[in-house]
Amino acid sequence: MDKLIFKVSEILQSQIGNSEVYSFDVPLELENIEKSGNITGKVEIMRIEDGLNVIARDIEMTSNSKCTKCLKDFHPKVKVKFAERQFMIEKPLKVEDENDLYLINKKNYTIDATEMVRQEIILHFSIISVCSTGCKGLCPYCGKNKNLAKCTCSELDEADFEENKPLMALKEFFNKK
Ligand SMILES: [Zn+2]
Ligand SMILES: [Zn+2]
Structure with missing residues (x-):
């Protein structure tokens, strides 16, 4: 699996406020990120008025890094506790930032959470640069x-x-x- 894709046809037909939770454990390849092993986490998809509200919880990824102090290879865990995005059915008339716009794929009624997860992992990534605080x-x-x-x-x-x-x-x- 090289993308984090979820089928949403059922949840789209359900009432506002209904939600489903999926766990994932995938060998997702992310641009510009070196990792070892799978990326794991949970995704909660909730029906809202204009689409879906997507909450990702407890995303975990083990990365391949080099300690900036002792130059040793080490494998810090990147953890993202909570991230939230809205996936729209229709593209809104006014879009403030195209990069923040997520749309439901209406050809096969799926959403692709790859970019969302990638952004969050990068956001939490840069803070880890030494193998241990006592290095x-x-x-x-x-x-x-x-x-x-x-x-x-x-x-x-x-x-x-x-x-x-x-x-x-x-x-x-x-x-x-
Ligand atoms: Zn010496
Ligand atoms: Zn070190």
């Missing part, structure tokens, strides 16, 4: 991953070195005399 990153001197091993050139050594610099200079000065 120590790479040592700026030797390049070792400080999460895995301590290196001898710790920042403390460097601080000591900086502190002793004036003393060493003074020592050198006297040694020359």
Whole structure:
């Protein structure tokens, strides 16, 4: 399945306020997003006056990322608790933003929630850039991953070195005399 498509012919024929809930677990491919595994979640489709109100809940996706501090590959979970869009039967006369317009496909009475889910995942995606809040990153001197091993050139050594610099200079000065 490369799209998140739901049949809506029945719900469209039902009364306003009626709703149906679908769970999904699909290997959805999303443009510009690297992921591992399926995207899961729930979709609640409710009949409203001019179409359908679509609520997506608990969308989860595991992404493939690289930690910006230690450069390790890691797989943060992207979670979207709640997202809502309206899918219209007819295109409204006035459209403020074409990108925010969702229409019911009247050829086969389906809706495609792919774009909605993609937008929400991107919105929640960028905030995760480090493998953990406690990531120590790479040592700026030797390049070792400080999460895995301590290196001898710790920042403390460097601080000591900086502190002793004036003393060493003074020592050198006297040694020359
Ligand atoms: Zn890291
Ligand atoms: Zn080091």
